[in-house]
Amino acid sequence: MSAATPLPQERRLVTAIPGPKSQELQSRKLGAVPAGVGTTLPVYVSRAGGGVLEDVDGNSLIDFGSGIAVTNVGNSAAAVVARATEQLAAFTHTCFMVTPYEGYVAVAEQLNELTPGGHDKRTALFNSGAEAVENAVKIARAYTKRTAVVVFDHGYHGRTNLTMGLTAKNMPYKQGFGPFAPEIYRVPVAYPYRWLTGAENCAAEAAAQAIEIITKQIGAENVAAIIIEPIQGEGGFIEPAKGFLPAIVEFAKANGIVFVADEIQTGFCRTGQWFACDDEGIVPDLITTAKGIAGGLPLAAVTGRAEIMDAAHSGGLGGTYGGNPVACAAALGAIETMKSEDLNGKARQIGEVMLGRLRAMQEKFDVIGEVRGRGAMIAVELVKPGGKEPNPEATAAIAKACHAEGLVVLTAGTYGNVLRFLPPLVIPEHLLAEGLDILESAFAGV
Numbered sequence: 451m452s453a454a455t456p457l458p459q460e461r462r463l464v465t466a467i468p469g470p471k472s473q474e475l476q477s478r479k480l481g482a483v484p485a486g487v488g489t490t491l492p493v494y495v496s497r498a499g500g501g502v503l504e505d506v507d508g509n510s511l512i513d514f515g516s517g518i519a520v521t522n523v524g525n526s527a528a529a530v531v532a533r534a535t536e537q538l539a540a541f542t543h544t545c546f547m548v549t550p551y552e553g554y555v556a557v558a559e560q561l562n563e564l565t566p567g568g569h570d571k572r573t574a575l576f577n578s579g580a581e582a583v584e585n586a587v588k589i590a591r592a593y594t595k596r597t598a599v600v601v602f603d604h605g606y607h608g609r610t611n612l613t614m615g616l617t618a619k620n621m622p623y624k625q626g627f628g629p630f631a632p633e634i635y636r637v638p639v640a641y642p643y644r645w646l647t648g649a650e651n652c653a654a655e656a657a658a659q660a661i662e663i664i665t666k667q668i669g670a671e672n673v674a675a676i677i678i679e680p681i682q683g684e685g686g687f688i689e690p691a692k693g694f695l696p697a698i699v700e701f702a703k704a705n706g707i708v709f710v711a712d713e714i715q716t717g718f719c720r721t722g723q724w725f726a727c728d729d730e731g732i733v734p735d736l737i738t739t740a741k742g743i744a745g746g747l748p749l750a751a752v753t754g755r756a757e758i759m760d761a762a763h764s765g766g767l768g769g770t771y772g773g774n775p776v777a778c779a780a781a782l783g784a785i786e787t788m789k790s791e792d793l794n795g796k797a798r799q800i801g802e803v804m805l806g807r808l809r810a811m812q813e814k815f816d817v818i819g820e821v822r823g824r825g826a827m828i829a830v831e832l833v834k835p836g837g838k839e840p841n842p843e844a845t846a847a848i849a850k851a852c853h854a855e856g857l858v859v860l861t862a863g864t865y866g867n868v869l870r871f872l873p874p875l876v877i878p879e880h881l882l883a884e885g886l887d888i889l890e891s892a893f894a895g896v
């Protein structure tokens with residue numbers, strides 16, 4: 451099928467999921483790719499766009515995952531394809547550190563403008579989220595001349611050695627892959643649903659505990675950076691209780707610590723704002739971005755205060771591919787799409803529809819402990835009825851039932867008990883509604 455054929459925006463199941471061709475490819479995969487590279491749903495994709503993924507068997511699935519919050523603008527968005535195609539034909543690589551090109555500078559300018567805060571900023575580009583986080587640590591250490599890095603319970607920052615160490619959850623991210631980098635310290639996060647003394651006490655108590663650990667156990671004067679996701683992604687879409695983030699930012703500022711917002715999952719209109727920090731008016735010193743930045747091409751960035759970003763010596767930052775010209779062209783196309791299609795507005799509409807439907811489901815199904823999230827970053831935390839004991843079994847069963855019906859959903863959470871929804875922001879309304887119908891039937895079935 452040619453790429454020019456429009457992709458019907460419909461769910462269509464013509465075989466079992468996965469179908470025979472997918473199963474054949476999956477058996478090839480098992481013989482060619484290591485077991486460590488797992489797949490959530492072994493349906494092999496042939497085309498994707500809008501709100502659907504079409505597979506090699508001719509099925510069309512509704513996408514509530516966006517390839518983990520990447521295709522915010524949809525797959526193969528027109529402006530991304532046009533700009534990347536033009537760049538692909540012009541040149542594919544020179545290495546920005548050898549002979550530079552405009553696209554990199556243009557992306558840096560866009561990020562400097564769009565990220566929170568009106569101060570003078572600089573942006574460096576990389577290939578992956580983990581690489582961006584690693585570089586944020588390098589920059590913060592170079593600037594502060596300190597070594598300690600503070601991260602939070604339930605945090606996720608990547609799979610490289612340093613970012614594994616920064617990540618909270620052992621299985622599957624860290625198990626057997628140590629030793630991890632030193633000078634990483636973990637402190638509590640304000641997780642309202644599971645705060646023992648109640649959600650109303652959560653922000654103040656969690657901030658006080660975090661600050662006490664930093665001052666008493668680490669020494670604030672030793673801390674280079676505090677790194678936090680303004681909404682924790684892999685940890686289960688945990689929105690820190692309001693007031694927690696500002697308290698941590700204020701503490702960082704008072705103690706000369708670089709505050710790093712990891713917005714790799716939350717950024718680029720996902721939460722209904724350009725960045726999730728915007729919600730509480732947080733202005734991070736450094737912000738890491740990736741995932742949604744370039745419509746699916748690999749690109750990541752560290753953006754931050756000019757004086758901090760410039761602390762690393764010339765040649766100290768970079769990488770062969772960082773800010774690849776095709777990825778930069780795609781990013782400019784993605785950002786253009788976010789603006790022209792008002793994807794912040796779209797994300798907020800998606801959030802309203804989803805939260806409305808999911809809260810109604812919460813009334814009916816006692817495995818739903820909490821519904822939370824902002825914009826098109828919405829989650830349901832599943833519990834054993836009558837309490838708050840995590841229910842990873844029901845979570846897995848519901849995800850499986852959704853997959854069988856042609857709805858791609860992802861799970862998350864330290865306890866494996868969160869269903870998370872990250873639809874492309876361009877998903878048509880009827881597919882959003884149909885996906886939620888499938889989800890409701892899945893809840894009714896467990």
Ligand SMILES: *Cc1c(COP(=O)(O)O)cnc(C)c1O
Binds near residue numbers: 607608679712714
């Ligand atoms: C996905 C993610 C990362 C890692 O990004 P990769 O591109 O997979 O290396 C880091 N931080 C957060 C918050 C993420 O969601």
